[in-house]
Amino acid sequence: MKVVAEIFSQGEEVVSGQTVDSNAAWLSQHLRDIGFVIKRHTAVGDDLSDLTALIEEIANRADCCICTGGLGPTVDDLTAEAVGLAASQPLILDAQALQQIEAYYLHRQRPMPPANRKQAYFPQHALRIDNPVGTAPGFALQIKRCWFVFLPGVPSEMKAMFATVREQLLARFNLQPDKLVSLRSIGIGESAIQQCLEDLILPDDVQLGFRATVDEVQTKLLFPADFPQAELNACVQQTASLIGDCVFAIDGLAAGQGGDLLTVIDQLMTAKNYRLAVLETASSGLLAAKCQGKDWLETVLIAKDSLCAAQQLAVQVNDEELTAHAECLASELKQQQNTDFALVQLYSGTQIDYQRKDKTIVLYNCLKTDAGVFHRQHTLGGGAQTKQNQAALLSLDILRRYLQNTCL
Template structure:
């Protein structure tokens, strides 16, 4: 059985929602990859008694705890004092820690405030964790069954300290058997549809199945235990992909990471040495923003007006047949020297419909390549930002499906 690990975030700004606790999410991913079973994320504000009580609870139930925050120089930074009181320790002045803090200020030609002396007070018996990226040293200690590491809450400092100081210690102190997380990434299909499609597939009891709906994709996650058969793993993943079909654009965890939708398209476009021009309507420039810096994107044009677009490319505006108009615009754009591929996006509805979260719009996407026209039609609803984002993703996904499968 894998050792258990808890993540403990300290700070009033976290429990009141002023700061999003990205540290806990990042640390959890790191811990799971190492082979820990992450059992809890807990956040506590700047209350000494609450901190003391939680530390004692964690010491009784967890094998390891990573605590972030509360190591600063001000009166609301209570972590070191809470640790000392929770475990019956005294705070001792660490000369080396103090010298490092003073050097931090000296190197910046700034006087060190007297309050920073507090950061050199560490619980007796703890091991200092040197911090070359800020003023707050971390520290570690073991109490009962639990090994604790206390590090600053500043994300940049926290990540450096974990990767360079804490992770090597964890690897040597614990017997870890990391599982394998395989993530199947899809676009254009929802969580409930995915679950329904794969319902007939028998997921072994030792394999954890989960779903994550993000802004730009939906991820089907399979966590395989240590030592799971590579053949059985590949077979299960293959069965799921077969049920999800062309909605799958990438798989992370079997070999190299696929990345997001744009990363997948970028590799395919550069491998084929293709170029692209785009007409945006519903996505309102977001498609171009998602592809910023991509060498294959020669240009994009945004205009909500079908009549203006038709006039610009000297084609008729078929308001009753947007797909036909999109094809004519794409053809005219490609003939004008606008790249190997032309991608045109049109949609039904006026501005009031587009802004009304209760009114759907219908997207018409056309991709013109050397092989001919490819097209897709989707209905999108929700707030304006969702419509805009979905419009960008679905247009890009038409390009991705062609590049990966040469079919839609």
């Protein structure tokens, strides 16, 4: 039995195109992961009759609908009112919701604006969903065939609240999720991975898919709910070994094997109590920003280019070849800071190349450890933000490779 879900996004900013609706994709993925079949996404603006009409439509054709947006304190936030109309329920003050909103402001030592009181009104018989990170609580209720869940449109709040929603949905619906395993990789593109997997033969009922984000490429294997675990493990291992050491984590296989690049590095650094010093150029602070709160990052220096980098470490570098230059700086940095590792990032290419989408720069990473010196080199393309992000991640990846003992 397929359980049909829809996604509904409310907001003039979505419908007018000012905001790209990333909530819809995020929610679809997460609903699909737990076994829903997603049939439709719809976005409408802040218009009461449009909202009411849409809720009534969905109430007749879906089993579950997650709605985002329109829960704010302002006059154009109309979701609760529209739901009340569609469900023929009056809006009732939820005393606990009001208390939570008041506490939010008290905590920040600011008076609660009177407008926020509105956020504590829900249609009668609705289930309140607490918001641990913002002022707007959510709510859920059944209208005809469909269980509606209303969440704020701010992605961080929506995501924080989805943890609770997920548990409620698992309890409410009889879902048989496929098993999804994601092989997470960095430093290799989607089409290169596809080429690696040319000779891979998967059972007919296993689906292969790909998803590229700004940070990584995920190779996804979707197995039926009753697929034997041993055979699943074999499929995953075969796929991982074909992609090779660009795979830094596998989600959905065993606990502790998954996570993003920083989570993987954090676990390895913390377990061994290692300390790291970094000199970044191309990523201009973004590497440090990604490591916010990580104790193992002892020191970060930021320099505009290799010359400024040498000045910061007060070393004379005669070698104009960047690999040798990076190695000299890494040795000096490790010695000055007395850390387990020193990571130096340099690049060749002008600021103009950096800013232009049609130009590339070459990134040089050097990791100095007590066991030796390791180098990696990458050509980076794309806009300035893409280059900056790739530089930060690929510098961190040389550390991940060392810590995971993969071939450097």
